[in-house]
Amino acid sequence: MAENKHKLLEVKGLTMDFGGLRAVDSVTVEVHEGEIAALIGPNGAGKTTFFNCITGIYNPTKGDILLHPKGLKTRRLNGLKPNKVTEMGLARTFQNIRLFSDMTVLENVMIGRHCRTNAGIFRAIVRGKKVNQEEQEIIESSYGLLEKVGLGDFANEFSKNLPYGAQRRLEIARAMATDPFLLLLDEPAAGMNPHETAELESLICKISEEEQIAILLIEHDMKLVMNISNPIYVMEYGKKIAEGSPLQIKDNRKVIEAYLGEEADA
Amino acid sequence: MDYFLELFFGGLTRGSIYALIALGYTMVYGIIQLINFAHGEIYMIGAFTALIVAGVCTIYGMSGISILILAGTVAVIYSCAYGYTLEKVAYRPLRNAPRLSPLISAIGMSIFLQNYVLLAQTPDFLPFPRLIPDFEFMEPVAYIIGSPELVILVTTFITMILLTLLIKKTKVGKAMRATQQDMNMARLVGVNVDRVISLTFVIGSALAAIGGVLVASYQGQVNFYIGFLAGVKAFTAAVLGGIGSIPGAVLGGLILGWAESFAAGYISSDYEDVFTFGLLVLILILRPAGILGKTSKQKV
Amino acid sequence: MENFKNSIIVSLWFVFLTFPLMVVQVNTMDQIVVWRWMNMVWVAIGAFVLSYAWRYMLERQQVRKKVAAEGEETRSRVALLLEDMTFRYRAMGVLLIFSLAFPLVFDTYQTTIMISALIYVVLGLGLNISVGLAGLLDLGYVAFFGVGAYTYALLNHHFGLGFWTVLPVGGILGCLFGVVLGFPILRLRGDYLAIVTLGFGMIFKVVMENWDNLSFGPSGIANIDKPSLFGMDLGISGSTIYIYYIMIAMVIFTILVTNRLKNSRIGRAWIALREDEIACVAMGIDIARTKLSAYALGAFWAGMVGVLFASKTTFINPASFTFMESAIILSIVVLGGMGSILGVILGAFILILLPEYLRAFSEYRMLAFGAAMVIMMIFRPQGIISNLRQTYEYRGSKEKTNNG
Numbered sequence: 001m002a003e004n005k006h007k008l009l010e011v012k013g014l015t016m017d018f019g020g021l022r023a024v025d026s027v028t029v030e031v032h033e034g035e036i037a038a039l040i041g042p043n044g045a046g047k048t049t050f051f052n053c054i055t056g057i058y059n060p061t062k063g064d065i066l067l068h069p070k071g072l073k074t075r076r077l078n079g080l081k082p083n084k085v086t087e088m089g090l091a092r093t094f095q096n097i098r099l100f101s102d103m104t105v106l107e108n109v110m111i112g113r114h115c116r117t118n119a120g121i122f123r124a125i126v127r128g129k130k131v132n133q134e135e136q137e138i139i140e141s142s143y144g145l146l147e148k149v150g151l152g153d154f155a156n157e158f159s160k161n162l163p164y165g166a167q168r169r170l171e172i173a174r175a176m177a178t179d180p181f182l183l184l185l186d187e188p189a190a191g192m193n194p195h196e197t198a199e200l201e202s203l204i205c206k207i208s209e210e211e212q213i214a215i216l217l218i219e220h221d222m223k224l225v226m227n228i229s230n231p232i233y234v235m236e237y238g239k240k241i242a243e244g245s246p247l248q249i250k251d252n253r254k255v256i257e258a259y260l261g262e263e264a265d266a
Numbered sequence: 267m268d269y270f271l272e273l274f275f276g277g278l279t280r281g282s283i284y285a286l287i288a289l290g291y292t293m294v295y296g297i298i299q300l301i302n303f304a305h306g307e308i309y310m311i312g313a314f315t316a317l318i319v320a321g322v323c324t325i326y327g328m329s330g331i332s333i334l335i336l337a338g339t340v341a342v343i344y345s346c347a348y349g350y351t352l353e354k355v356a357y358r359p360l361r362n363a364p365r366l367s368p369l370i371s372a373i374g375m376s377i378f379l380q381n382y383v384l385l386a387q388t389p390d391f392l393p394f395p396r397l398i399p400d401f402e403f404m405e406p407v408a409y410i411i412g413s414p415e416l417v418i419l420v421t422t423f424i425t426m427i428l429l430t431l432l433i434k435k436t437k438v439g440k441a442m443r444a445t446q447q448d449m450n451m452a453r454l455v456g457v458n459v460d461r462v463i464s465l466t467f468v469i470g471s472a473l474a475a476i477g478g479v480l481v482a483s484y485q486g487q488v489n490f491y492i493g494f495l496a497g498v499k500a501f502t503a504a505v506l507g508g509i510g511s512i513p514g515a516v517l518g519g520l521i522l523g524w525a526e527s528f529a530a531g532y533i534s535s536d537y538e539d540v541f542t543f544g545l546l547v548l549i550l551i552l553r554p555a556g557i558l559g560k561t562s563k564q565k566v
Numbered sequence: 567m568e569n570f571k572n573s574i575i576v577s578l579w580f581v582f583l584t585f586p587l588m589v590v591q592v593n594t595m596d597q598i599v600v601w602r603w604m605n606m607v608w609v610a611i612g613a614f615v616l617s618y619a620w621r622y623m624l625e626r627q628q629v630r631k632k633v634a635a636e637g638e639e640t641r642s643r644v645a646l647l648l649e650d651m652t653f654r655y656r657a658m659g660v661l662l663i664f665s666l667a668f669p670l671v672f673d674t675y676q677t678t679i680m681i682s683a684l685i686y687v688v689l690g691l692g693l694n695i696s697v698g699l700a701g702l703l704d705l706g707y708v709a710f711f712g713v714g715a716y717t718y719a720l721l722n723h724h725f726g727l728g729f730w731t732v733l734p735v736g737g738i739l740g741c742l743f744g745v746v747l748g749f750p751i752l753r754l755r756g757d758y759l760a761i762v763t764l765g766f767g768m769i770f771k772v773v774m775e776n777w778d779n780l781s782f783g784p785s786g787i788a789n790i791d792k793p794s795l796f797g798m799d800l801g802i803s804g805s806t807i808y809i810y811y812i813m814i815a816m817v818i819f820t821i822l823v824t825n826r827l828k829n830s831r832i833g834r835a836w837i838a839l840r841e842d843e844i845a846c847v848a849m850g851i852d853i854a855r856t857k858l859s860a861y862a863l864g865a866f867w868a869g870m871v872g873v874l875f876a877s878k879t880t881f882i883n884p885a886s887f888t889f890m891e892s893a894i895i896l897s898i899v900v901l902g903g904m905g906s907i908l909g910v911i912l913g914a915f916i917l918i919l920l921p922e923y924l925r926a927f928s929e930y931r932m933l934a935f936g937a938a939m940v941i942m943m944i945f946r947p948q949g950i951i952s953n954l955r956q957t958y959e960y961r962g963s964k965e966k967t968n969n970g
Contacts, residue, residue, distance in 0.1 A: 102841055135831070551750045
């Protein structure tokens with residue numbers, strides 16, 4: 001129900017070719033302020049490739065990726081390096097958890113603060129008052145984020161020692177440390193049991209409401225998607241085959257066919 | 267013109283040797299993504315073993331081309347044994363370790379093997395008997411290409427053909443190709459991956475040994491250190507042609523051989539090594555996949 | 567019984583394997599063959615015993631892996647001791663006192679050996695930045711060392727510049743080389759990076775050997791000035807002691823700076839780069855700049871200590887800057903424990919001092935070195951001292967506690 005909310009991300013006709021293979025075919029997606037949008041579809045539909053194009057890991061073959069930060073100039077993200085994209089306010093998590101295993105939980109989040117701070121080599125060696133303050137700010141804000149995702153007690157543990165569900169939440173905290181206004185979550189509930197998924201659901205809602213961060217998530221867990229997201233975009237074989245509210249998507253014939261095959265009846 | 271031809275055949279000969287050694291590097295890298303730093307030492311051990319056998323034969327009265335064949339065969343057998351043992355002891359335990367570990371292990375084995383030969387034998391340069399007789403029919407062209415060169419070229423050529431047949435036409439070759447493309451999948455369809463990897467090392471070592479014997483009889487001397495330099499150059503050849511690609515190794519070897527030969531002949535022989543390493547660096551910076559290699563995109 | 571059979575087979579295999587090289591010796595001068603049967607006996611016995619030892623160590627490793635996987639990780643007594651901060655401070659204090667008193671207790675020869683070890687400590691700590699922290703595999707590190715050494719040698723030879731003047735120049739020039747060489751290799755990963763840096767190292771050595779006009783070729787540069795102390799003439803033992811204390815100061819300086827770097831914003835970025843480049847860049851870190859800074863900063867130390875090396879030996883030639891040196895320095899970092907400062911220091915001492923004090927076995931030094939590399943990688947890849955990360959205190963204005 002978009003009541004003229006500010007459009008944050010506008011992807012127009014995105015196409016990604018790998019040699020002869022068209023992984024993403026002319027997909028158009030929009031994410032508005034305050035939304036939790038979802039991108040769903042069967043495996044191999046091109047959802048993660050879509051994410052990778054937006055975040056700068058791939059340079060799209062065709063199309064436009066436009067970022068509209070509130071109060072600032074519109075930026076075209078095509079071909080920008082991933083760190084630039086993150087700097088502009090678009091953060092992400094990964095389908096296969098990519099934590100820094102040899103660092104502690106707290107330090108993983110502190111890395112997220114890197115692009116928002118600027119102590120360089122010289123100031124790392126010659127520690128003035130400003131640098132120490134900055135370091136302390138990094139520590140405190142990172143710890144705050146850990147508490148928000150419920151990992152405050154594990155701050156000094158090595159991240160590789162965390163249980164799986166906690167690792168996923170850590171990735172979210174780390175992404176949030178980059179101060180994004182739009183968060184891309186790639187299958188955050190993968191491998192979680194129903195209890196963990198419920199916790200994740202409330203975490204995502206909390207982030208959306210309290211932090212005022214818009215969210216675009218890729219997910220396979222339909223319950224989670226239907227509960228919290230609106231709008232929902234559906235991809236199959238690289239193309240967008242449907243978009244709409246949860247109710248619209250639930251009854252959409254093309255979507256049902258895509259997931260269950262032609263003969264199925266909802 | 268004659269000078270050009272001389273350099274051409276010289277380069278071709280060099281290149282063939284590089285190709286033989288480079289094949290060992292490229293096959294091992296293709297299958298387990300390891301730069302086998304100790305491969306040059308296998309080549310050196312092959313040469314040394316041939317030297318010892320040839321020496322024993324000569325002293326006990328044998329002579330002629332039969333020494334070469336006997337020495338060569340024994341050298342190949344021993345190099346294969348060393349290659350097999352090397353993989354089993356130093357690399358197999360590290361199959362699942364992060365990339366740095368097997369690399370360090372390989373460097374360690376290289377150092378170990380060099381010093382092993384140094385201590386077991388001698389640090390000096392040992393003379394290698396000229397086992398290849400001068401063929402009479404080569405007389406007229408002897409000023410641009412001699413009998414040893416011919417033997418090297420013919421041997422290399424035959425070896426390449428045998429290797430290609432092995433890889434393309436036999437069941438074993440198929441297993442090797444499958445393992446190279448997807449080790450886990452190959453294991454799942456019943457390929458004995460450990461054995462395939464051992465076989466790769468063994469074949470690579472055999473080729474290196476052949477190269478070692480040929481070069482030793484061509485140059486007339488061996489020393490515990492020849493493996494290192496030959497190894498780095500052969501590795502350059504493998505990278506140049508595209509590491510992991512068998513035709514690439516051959517192509518890279520030939521190109522390197524010619525480049526070195528012509529550069530030394532027309533420019534200056536002092537900077538030969540700089541030229542080789544410079545070429546290596548340039549290729550890696552401009553086209554790390556090599557001439558025939560495939561650029562692979564990392565899956566995110 | 568099974569083990570016994572196994573070991574017999576292993577023993578026989580190694581007897582076969584080593585037969586030509588260990589047993590047969592061809593004496594071409596006298597045209598005889600020497601059969602060294604004793605060697606065969608040694609190989610047989612040695613292989614038999616070692617196979618038992620090897621099997622035992624592998625089994626222990628499997629057990630330890632299983633225990634760790636089940637989460638029941640019990641740290642050994644030694645590990646716990648090393649992690650305790652009070653112990654570390656006390657140990658460092660003792661080390662400091664010992665090293666300050668060293669030259670006064672031991673003779674010039676011993677002091678010279680110590681200086682060598684300290685040079686490797688600085689080299690190890692420098693390489694620790696590129697390899698240990700940032701994960702950039704550098705096999706040509708010795709080139710930066712050579713740059714520093716030749717800078718001092720040439721500036722001293724042509725312009726008479728003294729040690730103290732050139733010391734910062736050596737470091738800066740090393741750093742510059744690091745930037746220049748680092749630029750083209752930013753995109754390279756893992757093995758390719760290793761080989762390119764290997765190439766750089768070899769190119770440096772060969773160029774120095776052949777560019778006679780610049781470097782005076784293989785014969786090198788002699789009569790380099792030792793460091794001066796207000797123009798006094800200290801004599802051999804005096805200047806050795808002087809250089810020793812300079813090295814101590816340099817080591818302390820290096821430790822302090824690298825420790826600060828390691829536990830800073832940029833240090834964390836380096837470790838993130840090492841751990842996962844894709845996640846690192848997704849978190850907003852400029853990969854190119856981060857890689858370049860690690861590479862160049864690592865080079866700085868090599869350049870700086872290269873100046874001291876030249877002034878200590880007063881004679882340098884390309885033969886000091888081979889791939890073997892790079893391999894040794896790399897081993898110090900890897901065997902000591904990637905990223906761990908204490909580990910690198912220990913690694914340097916063990917790898918450099920041990921051979922010196924076991925002079926009787928000096929022939930086997932490189933052999934043992936190669937074997938040690940393989941064994942460490944198989945049985946203890948994390949090195950002597952595994953990496954400890956900082957623990958932080960938060961909520962309020964408390965200070966950080968410092969580990970590592």
